[in-house]
Amino acid sequence: MNTTAFIIFALFVLLTLVITTFAARQMKSRSDFYTAGSNITGFQNGLAFAGDFLSAAALLGVAGLYYQAGLDGLFYGLGALIGWPALLFLLADRLRRLGKFTLSDVLSAKLSHPGVRIFSASANLIVLVFYMISQVVAAGLLVDLLLGIDFTAATLLVGILMITYVVFGGMVATTWVQITKAAMLIFSTVVLAFLVLMHFDFDIQSIFSQAIEKHPSGEGIMAPGGLMTGTGAAISLGLTLLFGPAGLPHILMRFFTVPTAAEARKSALIAILFIGMFCFLMVIIGYGAIALLTGDPNYLDADGNMIGGGNMVALHLSNALGGNILLGFMSAVTFATILAVVAGITLAAAATVSHDIYATLLKSDGQSEKQELLVSRVAAVVFGGICICLSLMFQHQNVTFLSVFAFAIAASATFPVLVMSLFWDKLTAYGAIWGGSVGLVVALVGLILGPSIWVAVLGFETPIFPYQYPTIVAMPSTFIVAWLVSKLGGVPAAKALA
């Protein structure tokens, strides 16, 4: 076990528990629980947004991809940024003006039909469960690798902490944990990039020259590699990355934590600035890793492969440039990253169950805030418990497809319905329900018949549906069916809000 990493991680956990204690004292209403009483500033929320997107995959995965294939790392790394224009230009203002606690509130503000809320809540829960399991399994594996803690113990630790943050601290604790982690992640990335630049006397060209000299592919690392396999696959992946984030419930919920629409816009802007900066820093870190680690026997095994696998590149680089302290800090930041993300997902799921299903659909005749808060807390514990159990069951399975599924559903079903409800007054409730449901089913079928499940999980030789992401078919299906059903008309029409 890396003692430095363990101490830094223990300090982070202690700090987050102090934050949770303070948050618990402040929490008096359901608004405090779901949206931190809308008292988070635009800057703070922007940092929390950046934290949601700068995940362990963004740091370790992208650095590993740069090391392995050069420029492909940039194509992959842009994925964290490219969904933000849609969030800023199309959704930030509008969501804050229309919404209260959840995404379903926004849809219901335009389409007052219980079916819309049922569709929205169902789609949200499916997205959140699949996203959560993939995150927790990845967390367990990563912590096992980084801190030497057994998978089961690491998963239980993640589960207990995330449930504690949500149950006692609600959105206030979840947001501040995310802010703390984002600040740590950005700080460590800046330090690492600075150390790379210092090593090369701040001569950026020499980083690339040495990387080309040392990498087996030579000048090939400055060209696109095999990440994009064809036009259809590239378009489908592009649509998923462009519009998937705009359909993720735990991301959209953050827009309700700020007091005004202008602050919601500002938070998206701040997130873009931080994530944009991160994209630049990762270029330096990625190519710096090629130049500094390639051929170094300290970080390679007998076969010449990176010790611990390709995802360890950023951590080995930290060790090479900053010694054990920086390595420990980066390892602790990685664990903190996962904790913060799963806490946000748990909160969004709890809000969906307690606010969208229990309070609005089952007890629409009214119940006290206290009851709703109790249901939220129970929902957080149950949701967290189920996800932990499923993660322990799936620990030996390849669950990457679950996060693919979450993004594909968000881009294929949730985003089109949301955007049509905001921009097309003629959308009917039935249009939204049928469109969204068809998108959901097409995304599911496409995913099962695609390479992620049909080949990787079920073991068939060739996929029936050729692309990993079904968005290229599922997203247009949602738009077309929603438009067609709305045109057929005769059912509850979209409420015009003047």
Place this chain on the structure above:
Amino acid sequence: MSDNNLPKEQPPESTRLDILATLAIAVLYMAYTLSAIWAPDWLASPVFAGGPISLGLVLGLLLVVVIVISALAYDGLRRRQEKAAALKSDLEGGAK
């Protein structure tokens, strides 16, 4: 504190701008991504003869810059629109 009492709809000119800005970024990103399949050699060509930095790297980072600048410009424009609307509203209120 909430602004949920404010008008729920964006002004039409803002809606057009929002959609156009999103589409413009989407088209740029798709063009960059597809050029990796259709013209990988073009992306691999060096920006300066003999230099290590490729056109693909520069265009990718340029896309990041475009997104950041468009976000800053958009926010600035919307703030001006909101200030002008607030001023107009104050003037109309004063006239009444």
